[in-house]
Amino acid sequence: IELSQQINMNLGGHVDFDDFVELMGPKLLAETADMIGVKELRDAFREFDTNGDGEISTSELREAMKKLLGHQVGHRDIEEIIRDVDLNGDGRVDFEEFVRMMSR
Missing domain, CATH: 1.10.238.10 (EF-hand)
Known part of the structure; x- marks a missing residue:
């Protein structure tokens, strides 16, 4: 829900791949670091x-x-x-x- 609110607020409700990576990158890095x-x-x-x-x-x-x-x-x-x-x-x-x- 938080991510969709960010997308709606920041990107007018649309997200392309680069925007997705920018939004999810820090979370994925943290999860990868936690897993490994x-x-x-x-x-x-x-x-x-x-x-x-x-x-x-x-x-x-x-x-x-x-x-x-x-x-x-x-x-x-x-x-x-x-x-x-x-x-x-x-x-x-x-x-x-x-x-x-x-x-x-």
Whole structure:
């Protein structure tokens, strides 16, 4: 009910996918973190973020995927994964984006 009131108040009763993601994103992130566990997500993020700068680069993601899958993932596939979850468009994956990636 609260969500439908927000939609009616903010969006004139109509919602497209981007608006839905904007409204539901924080709730989905919180639920994902609760289900998996924030500590486990942070630990996994640190494994991917090998240089410890708080973001996962394409090369860090490629290395992590190689360890997880046992084979090299193509450059285009890595770029596509990052493009799909990179909300701020900086070409890297921060912790919030990582949580979204892990919840798919």
